[in-house]
Each structure stands twice: as C-alpha cells, then as structure tokens.
Amino acid sequence: MRRYRNRGAAPIARALLLALTGIILCGFGEAMAESAAKQILITLPPMGWSSWNSFSNTVNSEIVMAQAKAMISTGMAKAGYRYINIDEGWWLGERDADGNIVVDAKAWPALAPGERAGDMANIVRYIHSLGLKAGIYTDAGNDGCSMYPDLGSVYQHTGSEGHYERDLLQFAKWGFDYVKVDWCGGDKEKLDPAVQYAEISRAISMAESATGHPLFFSICEWGKDSPWTWAPSVGRAVADIWRTSGDIVTPIVAHNKFSGRLASFPGVLSNFDQGVHPEAQHTGYYNDPDMMVIGMPGLADAQNRTHMSLWAISGAPLLVGADLTKLSDTTLATLTNPEVLAVDQDALGLQGVKVATYGDGLEVWSKALSTPGARALLLLNRTGEAASITVNWNDLGLADSTSATVRDVWAHDDLGSLNGSYSTVVPALDAVMLIVHGSERNRTEYAPDGSGTGMANGTIMRRNRLVNFTQVASHVPMARVRIAYINSDNVPRFEELRVNGRTATRIAFPPTGSDPAVGTVWIESQLDRPGTNNVLSFSTNCDQGPVIVSISVE
Numbered sequence: 098m099r100r101y102r103n104r105g106a107a108p109i110a111r112a113l114l115l116a117l118t119g120i121i122l123c124g125f126g127e128a129m130a131e132s133a134a135k136q137i138l139i140t141l142p143p144m145g146w147s148s149w150n151s152f153s154n155t156v157n158s159e160i161v162m163a164q165a166k167a168m169i170s171t172g173m174a175k176a177g178y179r180y181i182n183i184d185e186g187w188w189l190g191e192r193d194a195d196g197n198i199v200v201d202a203k204a205w206p207a208l209a210p211g212e213r214a215g216d217m218a219n220i221v222r223y224i225h226s227l228g229l230k231a232g233i234y235t236d237a238g239n240d241g242c243s244m245y246p247d248l249g250s251v252y253q254h255t256g257s258e259g260h261y262e263r264d265l266l267q268f269a270k271w272g273f274d275y276v277k278v279d280w281c282g283g284d285k286e287k288l289d290p291a292v293q294y295a296e297i298s299r300a301i302s303m304a305e306s307a308t309g310h311p312l313f314f315s316i317c318e319w320g321k322d323s324p325w326t327w328a329p330s331v332g333r334a335v336a337d338i339w340r341t342s343g344d345i346v347t348p349i350v351a352h353n354k355f356s357g358r359l360a361s362f363p364g365v366l367s368n369f370d371q372g373v374h375p376e377a378q379h380t381g382y383y384n385d386p387d388m389m390v391i392g393m394p395g396l397a398d399a400q401n402r403t404h405m406s407l408w409a410i411s412g413a414p415l416l417v418g419a420d421l422t423k424l425s426d427t428t429l430a431t432l433t434n435p436e437v438l439a440v441d442q443d444a445l446g447l448q449g450v451k452v453a454t455y456g457d458g459l460e461v462w463s464k465a466l467s468t469p470g471a472r473a474l475l476l477l478n479r480t481g482e483a484a485s486i487t488v489n490w491n492d493l494g495l496a497d498s499t500s501a502t503v504r505d506v507w508a509h510d511d512l513g514s515l516n517g518s519y520s521t522v523v524p525a526l527d528a529v530m531l532i533v534h535g536s537e538r539n540r541t542e543y544a545p546d547g548s549g550t551g552m553a554n555g556t557i558m559r560r561n562r563l564v565n566f567t568q569v570a571s572h573v574p575m576a577r578v579r580i581a582y583i584n585s586d587n588v589p590r591f592e593e594l595r596v597n598g599r600t601a602t603r604i605a606f607p608p609t610g611s612d613p614a615v616g617t618v619w620i621e622s623q624l625d626r627p628g629t630n631n632v633l634s635f636s637t638n639c640d641q642g643p644v645i646v647s648i649s650v651e
C-alpha cells in the first residue's frame with residue numbers, strides 16, 4: 098500500500114508510474130495518458146409524477162393526459178420534472194394467443210387520426226408530444242398487485258413472469274422510457290428477487306438493443322430482501338432505483354370510497370429512515386423511499402416542505418403522487434424550489450448521511466455536493482418542541498479553522514460567513530435546510546497494494562482480478578471515497594467493492610474517454626475501523642473491470 102497526501106493529478110500519474118513493473122496476469126490494453134482526473138457524469142435520480150397515490154386502479158388515458166398537461170402548465174416540467182408514470186391498473190391481465198398484452202380499448206382510446214384504440218403507443222406519443230417521458234408498470238410474478246386491488250375488481254395474471262422478454266420489448270416498442278416492476282406476484286410465489294430482477298434487467302437490455310430505446314429501471318420490492326445489497330447494477334443495469342420500504346400512503350382517490358384517507362407525517366419520516374443506505378447509492382443507483390405525498394390530504398405546508406427536504410437530502414427519486422391539476426401555489430413552490438432540486442440532483446449522486454445527533458430527535462444530516470467544500474444540510478427536529486441545533490464544520494469533513502458561508506435554501510437567504518459552526522432554532526417536527534460552503538479538509542490518496550496496474554507496450558493494464566487498498570484511514574465512520582479509474586471502452590464496466598470484508602456493492606465505472614483520461618466517481622463507505630485498519634477490495638471478472646488508479650478518502 099502506498100499513501101499520498103493531497104489531491105490532484107500528480108499522485109495519480111505517480112501511481113501509474115509505480116505500476117510499470119510486474120507480470121501482466123490478466124487484463125486488457127489501455128493507452129497511457131496523464132490528463133487530470135475528471136468527474137464522470139452519472140445518471141441522476143428521476144423526477145416526475147406517478148398515477149398510484151391519487152388515482153389507484155382508476156388510471157386511464159384521460160387522467161394521464163390531464164396530468165401531463167398540468168406538468169407543463171404548472172411549470173413543473175421547466176423545473177426538471179419529466180416522467181409521467183402509469184402505475185397499476187392500466188392492464189387487466191389479458192393476453193392474445195401469442196402472449197402479447199391486450200389492454201382495454203375504452204380506457205386507452207385512439208388519440209389522433211390513424212391511431213388504433215387499445216394501443217399504448219397512443220398515450221406515449223401524447224406524452225412525448227409535450228416533451229415529457231413516459232413510464233409503465235408491471236410485476237415480476239405471474240399475478241400482479243391487481244390480485245389485491247385497492248379499488249375495483251380482482252384481476253389475475255397482471256404480471257410478466259414467463260414473458261419478461263416479450264413484455265419489456267413491447268414496452269420499448271410502445272415507446273415507454275421507464276418501467277417500474279412490482280413484487281406482489283414474486284412475493285406470493287416466494288421467488289428470489291435478486292434473480293428475478295436480474296433477469297428483468299437483462300430483458301430490458303435486450304429490448305433496448307432491439308429498439309434503440311432506453312428504459313429506466315425501477316425496482317419495487319419494498320426493501321423486503323435488502324435490495325440495497327443486490328439492486329445496484331442488478332443484471333448489469335447502467336442505472337436503476339429500488340424501493341426501500343412499503344407504501345408511504347394507501348391511495349387517496351377523490352370522489353371515491355377512500356377519498357377520506359390521509360397521508361401522515363410519521364409515515365413520511367418512517368419511509369425516509371428506511372431509505373438510508375448510503376453505501377449502495379452511487380454511480381447512478383438510488384435508494385427509493387417511494388413516491389412523494391407532498392400536496393396530498395393530510396400534510397400541512399410546513400410538513401410538505403420538510404418532506405421535500407428529506408427526499409432532497411437523500412438524493413432520492415422525486416416522483417410526485419399528488420393530482421397535478423390541483424396543486425396550491427404553496428405546494429408548487431415547494432416542489433419547484435430550484436435550490437432544493439439542485440441538492441437532490443447534484444452530480445455526485447450521493448445520499449445524505451447523519452453526521453450528528455443531540456439527545457433524542459435533534460439531528461444534522463449532510464449531503465456532499467459536487468462543488469468542492471459545499472454541503473447540503475438538514476437540521477431535523479423530530480421532537481414536539483422547538484430546539485436549537487448546532488452544525489460543526491468538523492462534522493461535515495470541512496476544515497474547521499476556516500470560515501464557511503451559510504445559506505438557507507427555503508428562505509433564499511444568505512446568513513453570512515461563520516467560523517467553525519452555526520446554530521439555529523428549529524421548530525417542533527420541522528427542519529431547516531442549508532448550504533454550507535467552506536474548505537475541504539485534505540484527503541489522503543492511496544495507490545493499490547502491490548500496484549494494481551502494469552504497463553506493456555505503452556498501454557496500462559489491470560494486473561489482477563482483485564485490487565486491494567489496505568491500511569486506509571478515515572476521519573469519519575461513513576467516509577466519502579473518490580475513485581480514480583480508466584475505462585476507455587464505450588460501455589460501463591463494473592466492480593464489486595467489499596469494505597472491511599463486510600459490505601459489498603457493485604459500482605458502475607462509465608467510459609472515461611479514449612485519450613484515455615483518468616475519471617473519477619464517488620461512493621460512501623463505512624470505514625469504521627480505528628487508525629489505518631480499513632480495507633477496500635475491488636474485484637471483477639478478468640476481462641471486464643476498469644483500471645483502478647487510486648482512491649482518496651476524507
């Protein structure tokens with residue numbers, strides 16, 4: 098293990114030079130370059146609307162068109178919301194003799210001259226015509242959740258088991274951009290979700306190759322079988338999200354027997370808490386605490402704002418469950434605050450972590466942002482009384498000897514430049530969201546043990562299937578780790594990372610360009626061993642991993 102202080106391209110170049118000797122055991126050729134490491138773009142968490150929370154099984158073409166129009170007229174599309182996602186209820190389980198899905202022609206009529214009623218491509222064309230993207234829904238099992246309908250009749254066989262390739266290809270051919278795959282049938286049949294969702298992911302890739310049309314993958318297994326341990330890159334998905342908990346609310350459908358149901362703030366907090374798995378959220382893979390209930394009956398304006406802050410500090414998918422045609426101006430302002438959306442959509446794609454707790458229920462959450470020295474903070478008061486909460490720069494991984502600017506992103510207010518810490522009173526069951534901008538503490542950079550790379554004929558080669566970094570130290574238990582790597586292929590390559598022999602997560606390494614440039618991606622790892630006792634092991638198939646050049650740790 099070699100250890101370097103400070104950041105920048107020089108240690109990386111040095112690490113490459115240190116790798117010049119040794120037998121090439123396995124690997125692939127890479128041309129050598131000494132360019133500076135650049136942050137590689139990853140897929141950001143999806144933003145949009147879903148039909149389930151406000152329309153349950155009653156969803157149809159008319160409802161979807163009205164919501165799509167409202168996404169434009171409310172300014173939500175301008176703020177970044179894109180997906181119009183059709184959830185359960187669109188299909189009643191019928192297939193033709195060849196096994197193709199057949200839908201109710203009345204619910205999904207022709208919308209333009211020349212269209213055929215009962216063709217889901219009609220609604221997709223409409224959504225696309227507004228510049229939006231369209232999402233669809235199925236189940237991994239044979240029967241879908243329509244066997245336990247929230248409203249209306251029971252329908253069997255609303256799942257895709259036995260038809261994964263056919264159905265996913267159909268969705269892509271219809272033009273959908275997003276697919277949510279539920280787990281009612283899989284659960285009933287006691288299937289293994291890691292296996293089923295990997296198969297579905299492969300069916301998605303095949304559909305994408307056949308049609309040239311990308312389908313974003315949303316896994317909905319409610320956190321039952323710890324999806325954060327297997328869902329990142331399942332079946333080699335280049336990006337995906339996975340639900341981490343049950344439903345945040347049972348649907349509240351207007352003018353209906355369940356119209357009196359209410360969303361609850363404890364439910365929001367519970368889904369937030371169950372969604373915290375920062376070690377799995379990286380390189381385009383996201384924990385999904387569920388569609389939001391902002392703007393639905395049951396939450397006050399301040400609770401809606403806190404809900405939005407919780408999802409943003411998590412870097413969670415932002416899928417609105419409310420009826421977009423009925424949002425109040427205050428709710429709309431909550432959903433479209435650009436500073437809060439920028440926290441959620443930050444380019445590092447990391448999840449916020451709890452960095453301080455005071456007594457029972459006063460907490461500081463911090464999300465590292467891509468601007469060096471910047472952190473989004475949530476000062477959360479779970480208690481029934483207003484209380485003062487203090488943020489220490491030291492807890493944020495910032496140099497505490499220097500001053501940092503503080504901004505309140507809900508009040509759009511600069512609170513000045515402060516040394517070492519900031520305190521403010523947070524009302525009962527409420528939160529304050531801030532951006533603190535200070536100076537990063539120096540990170541320590543490490544080259545792989547025994548040098549993970551080698552040179553042959555002017556190209557950098559990966560030497561081993563296993564690349565180890567031992568004797569790694571960290572200032573904080575949940576540390577940010579920047580990985581410098583080279584992937585001059587034109588598709589992502591993958592690595593399994595094991596930390597202290599314990600946590601495993603699969604990381605995507607997108608192409609770094611053909612210079613080849615050194616690129617960087619960020620992860621969060623639980624480096625909880627004292628001193629320099631932490632061990633990070635990357636492993637891959639011989640012909641598929643990137644060259645891991647170095648890691649740097651806060």
Ligand code: GLA
Nearest residue numbers: 149184185242243279317344
């Ligand atoms: C499950 C999911 C919900 C929704 C319903 C549809 O409960 O968790 O998000 O898709 O199914 O029945």
